[in-house]
Amino acid sequence: MNNSNLFAVLRAAFPANLDETAVETENGLLYSWRDLEHGTAMVANLLASLNLPDGARIAVQVEKSVEALVLYLATLRAGYVFLPLNTAYQSAEIEYFIGNAEPSVVVCGSANFGWISKIAFKAGTQHVFTLNDDRTGSLLDRSGHCSDQHEIALRQPDDMAAILYTSGTTGRSKGAMLSHGNLTENARVLKDYWAWAEGDVLIHALPIFHVHGLFVGIHGALINGSKMIWLARFDAKKVLEKLPQATVFMGVPTLYVRLLAEPGLNREACRNMRLFIAGSAPLLIETFREWHQRTGHTILERYGMSETAMLTSNPYQGGERRGGTVGFALPGVSLRVQGDDGQTLPPGEIGNIEVRGPNVFQGYWRMPEKTAEEFTADGYFKTGDVGKIDLDGYITIVGRSKDLIISGGYNVYPAEIESTINDMPGVLESAVIGVPHPDFGEVGVAVVIARPGAHLDGAQIVAELKAKLANFKIPKQCYVVDELPRNTMGKVQKNLLREQYKSLFA
Ligand code: MLC
Ligand code: AMP
Numbered sequence: 021m022n023n024s025n026l027f028a029v030l031r032a033a034f035p036a037n038l039d040e041t042a043v044e045t046e047n048g049l050l051y052s053w054r055d056l057e058h059g060t061a062m063v064a065n066l067l068a069s070l071n072l073p074d075g076a077r078i079a080v081q082v083e084k085s086v087e088a089l090v091l092y093l094a095t096l097r098a099g100y101v102f103l104p105l106n107t108a109y110q111s112a113e114i115e116y117f118i119g120n121a122e123p124s125v126v127v128c129g130s131a132n133f134g135w136i137s138k139i140a141f142k143a144g145t146q147h148v149f150t151l152n153d154d155r156t157g158s159l160l161d162r163s164g165h166c167s168d169q170h171e172i173a174l175r176q177p178d179d180m181a182a183i184l185y186t187s188g189t190t191g192r193s194k195g196a197m198l199s200h201g202n203l204t205e206n207a208r209v210l211k212d213y214w215a216w217a218e219g220d221v222l223i224h225a226l227p228i229f230h231v232h233g234l235f236v237g238i239h240g241a242l243i244n245g246s247k248m249i250w251l252a253r254f255d256a257k258k259v260l261e262k263l264p265q266a267t268v269f270m271g272v273p274t275l276y277v278r279l280l281a282e283p284g285l286n287r288e289a290c291r292n293m294r295l296f297i298a299g300s301a302p303l304l305i306e307t308f309r310e311w312h313q314r315t316g317h318t319i320l321e322r323y324g325m326s327e328t329a330m331l332t333s334n335p336y337q338g339g340e341r342r343g344g345t346v347g348f349a350l351p352g353v354s355l356r357v358q359g360d361d362g363q364t365l366p367p368g369e370i371g372n373i374e375v376r377g378p379n380v381f382q383g384y385w386r387m388p389e390k391t392a393e394e395f396t397a398d399g400y401f402k403t404g405d406v407g408k409i410d411l412d413g414y415i416t417i418v419g420r421s422k423d424l425i426i427s428g429g430y431n432v433y434p435a436e437i438e439s440t441i442n443d444m445p446g447v448l449e450s451a452v453i454g455v456p457h458p459d460f461g462e463v464g465v466a467v468v469i470a471r472p473g474a475h476l477d478g479a480q481i482v483a484e485l486k487a488k489l490a491n492f493k494i495p496k497q498c499y500v501v502d503e504l505p506r507n508t509m510g511k512v513q514k515n516l517l518r519e520q521y522k523s524l525f526a
Contacts, residue, residue, distance in 0.1 A: 022264060025175040026200045027060070027096040029207070030242040043086050046258055053245075056093065061170035061420035063094030066163040068170070070147055072100060072124045077182060078275065079123035081114065081136065083153040084252050084332070085227050087160060089238065091127060091151065092228065096200075099173030100125075102182045104194075104229035105223050106430075108490035111135055117185055118143045121195060121385065127151050127159055143286045153252060177201025182230065183327075183385055184326040187433040196327045197383030205378040207239035208328040209350050214268075214295060214320070214336050216244035221266045225251040226260055231326050232300050232429065237270050256282050258288055267294040272429025273334075273461055276319065280310055290315040294316050297334065299323060300429040301461050302417065308343035321346055321415060325403060327381045327394075332415050345414040353377035356400065358407055370418055371409045374400035402444045425454035427463050434464070434514075437495065440488055441466060441481060447476030451504055452495060453517045457525045465521050466495040468503060476500045497524060 034042075038054035047053075051059075065448065067078065078095045080103065083090050086177040095102040103121055107113065118139050119125065130150040137148040146254035175181075182205055183195040187262045210216075222241040226233030241248045259269070262462050270280075276298060279285050296311070299322045311319050322333035323346035330374040334347030340349070349355040356370040365371045380401050381392035385506050394402050405424035409415050436453035441450040450468040457463040470476040478498035485494050505516040 023174050024177045024200050024204065025096060025172050026177070026181055026204050026239075027093055027094040027216060028172045029204050030239065031057070031092070031097075033245045034244050035245045040251055041247055042063065043089070043248050043250050045086060046262075049086070050100060053476060056090065058168035059087070060088050060094040060097050061168045062122075062163040062166045063091055063159065064170045064173075065099060065166035066099035066159070066318045067094065067098040067125070069166070072146075073451065074099075075101060075123065075127045075512075077103045077123035077183060078125045078127065079103040079105060079118060079121060079140075080127045080151075080229075080247065081107060081132070082127060082129055082151045082520065083107060085151075085153040085155070085236075087151060087155055088153075088228060090237070091159065091434075092234065096169065096181055099175055099179070101180045103114065104184070104234060106227070106229050106490060107128060108227075108492055110488055110490060111139065113490060114138050115143075116192060118145065119459050120192070121183060121185075125149065126169070129153075130157055139301060143184065152202055153390055161275065165482060175200045178382065180382065182234075185356065187431060187436055194387055194390055197382040197385055197421055198329070199382050202329060202381060203235060203239065205352065206235070209352060209379075210245050210330060210333075211242055211468060213333055213350060214240070214297070216240065216246065217267075219243075220244060220246040220268055220294065221264050222246060222248045222268045222270070223251065223266045224248045224270075226270065226272070229252075230300075230430075231324060231329060232270065232272065235329055236324070237300075240268075240270075250299070254278070259345045260284050265288050267292060267297075268297070269293065270297045270299075273298055273307060274298040274301075274428040276303065276307050276311060277459060277461075280307065283423070287314075287316045288318055295320060295516060297322060299330075301319075301426040303343070305343045319343075321348075323405075323415070327402070328377075329345050329379045330377055331377075331379070331403075334440060341412050345410075345416045347415065347458040348413050349375075349415070350377075350379075354400075355409075355415065362396070367409055368410045370406060372421060373403045373405045373407050373415075374418070376400045383392065390432060425462050425464050426451075427454070427457070427492055428460040432464055432493045437464060437466065437485070437493060441468060443455050444484060446471050446474075446476050447481075448474075449504065449512075451512045451514060451517055453521065455518060455521045455524050457496070463494070463525065464495040465517075466498040467504060467517055467521075468498060468500050469502070470500060498523075 042053045043051040126138040149159035151428045181200045185193040324330040334341040354376045406419045407417040437452045448471045454462040505513045
């Protein structure tokens with residue numbers, strides 16, 4: 021029987037010589053393909069020995085390391101569902117994810133074991149392991165006793181491989197369920213579209229708890245049997261140092277902005293590079309142009325989402341990479357722009373982007389009504405992005421119908437920040453808006469009204485938020501004002517606030 025397990029597909033692409041280097045860390049540690057094969061087998065055997073139920077979730081909040089990569093691959097290999105969590109999440113956020121997903125296994129850093137295990141055991145999790153970025157922790161201790169031989173679990177294309185939580189414009193975060201088929205299909209399409217070839221080397225400098233670093237980066241390299249240069253976190257100087265040994269780089273726009281600030285970024289530094297890919301947030305045309313001037317390379321911008329993996333891409337070859345656009349729908353993806361009346365709009369007109377294809381997710385975890393709301397009657401997923409398709413077929417994203425800020429490639433939902441601020445004593449109401457920022461592209465700014473007689477301090481509100489929410493969600497400024505601009509219906513006019521504060525960081 022054909023095994024549709026994504027790990028089986030990636031494993032089949034390992035080079036014949038397993039002694040070659042698969043991953044090289046910034047400290048010069050070398051992991052061979054055999055290390056990946058044996059390491060994933062050992063961790064998969066550990067998971068298999070736990071007698072977990074079918075479809076068990078393995079929730080992971082750990083610092084980036086090659087062992088964390090092995091844990092991801094081992095989870096696929098054993099046929100369980102990987103649930104990555106941003107290391108910036110604080111206890112209330114973790115409590116929600118663990119309570120909602122009910123993982124059988126939680127893996128966290130040793131330093132967080134105390135509070136995370138308490139949350140996990142309360143939610144019914146049976147096993148909590150630790151994994152640190154210095155190759156220590158109970159996960160490795162325990163799997164060290166397991167066999168390095170493991171038969172890859174049989175999976176069907178529709179079986180779940182991962183759950184990625186995405187925040188919502190209303191209510192709590194939703195877990196997007198992605199199947200082995202969704203991820204395999206996307207990885208195969210991108211391998212061809214971006215012409216991955218023998219000898220490619222990827223600089224992997226993104227976090228591995230979101231689509232970009234976890235799927236596009238890792239699957240892209242592995243399905244081509246390509247080596248990765250593995251950086252624990254993005255550091256412009258380190259990337260620059262590694263560029264001559266690499267051929268492919270992927271980043272959110274902030275990474276390109278920071279690289280451009282390095283005087284050493286020039287044609288010579290990029291002499292062996294084949295491809296620079298950007299996505300997760302809009303790439304400014306200035307960045308696109310300056311990159312071309314400095315390096316001679318044209319950044320390839322693409323567009324995707326947690327619910328769909330990659331949807332569109334500028335061409336690698338056979339066409340122009342057009343700055344300001346996200347290119348064409350990928351092979352197999354149907355993309356249309358709809359008017360508010362549900363009719364497909366002609367080229368050039370701006371409307372809601374809807375998509376269909378084998379990469380589109382299976383639905384939101386235990387939220388059938390939410391899932392139904394986000395699909396049209398004819399099976400298209402409503403992305404919440406607003407855009408247009410020009411006469412040549414290039415797609416441009418012009419905005420979002422969802423109230424969302426994308427800061428340094430991370431999504432921040434104003435509704436979540438506002439409700440946290442509104443729960444603070446003395447607060448009557450708040451509005452959080454996104455304003456342009458030279459480094460992060462966009463950042464949040466909070467505008468707050470106090471209850472009559474209450475005295476509020478913006479800095480104090482920010483300090484309180486820091487204790488409750490992931491750091492990237494914290495507004496960079498908080499203003500206490502007397503009133504918010506409203507329309508005749510009484511609704512806060514965020515567009516006017518955005519206009520008022522747009523030059524704050526210019
Ligand atoms: C860090 N900070 C941020 C931030 N990242 N603020 C706003 N937005 C961000 N993204 C703040 C911290 O709160 C902290 O503030 C200060 O910056 C330093 O923190 P740090 O952790 O040291 O920052 P740094 O390492 O410089 O991180 C910046 C970054 C990182 C750009 C490297 O944010 C990053 O890796 N972004 C990539 C996100 C990503 O992978 N997105 C893909 C999503 S997938 P203070 O006040 O505490 O000092 C997706 C689908 C698709 O969207 O299409 O790909
Ligand atoms: P996430 O929910 O983190 O997966 O974020 C997905 C969102 O990121 C999309 O719905 C878009 O709004 C945005 N996005 C991703 N790639 C791009 C891009 N190239 N240009 C503009 N927005 C993008």
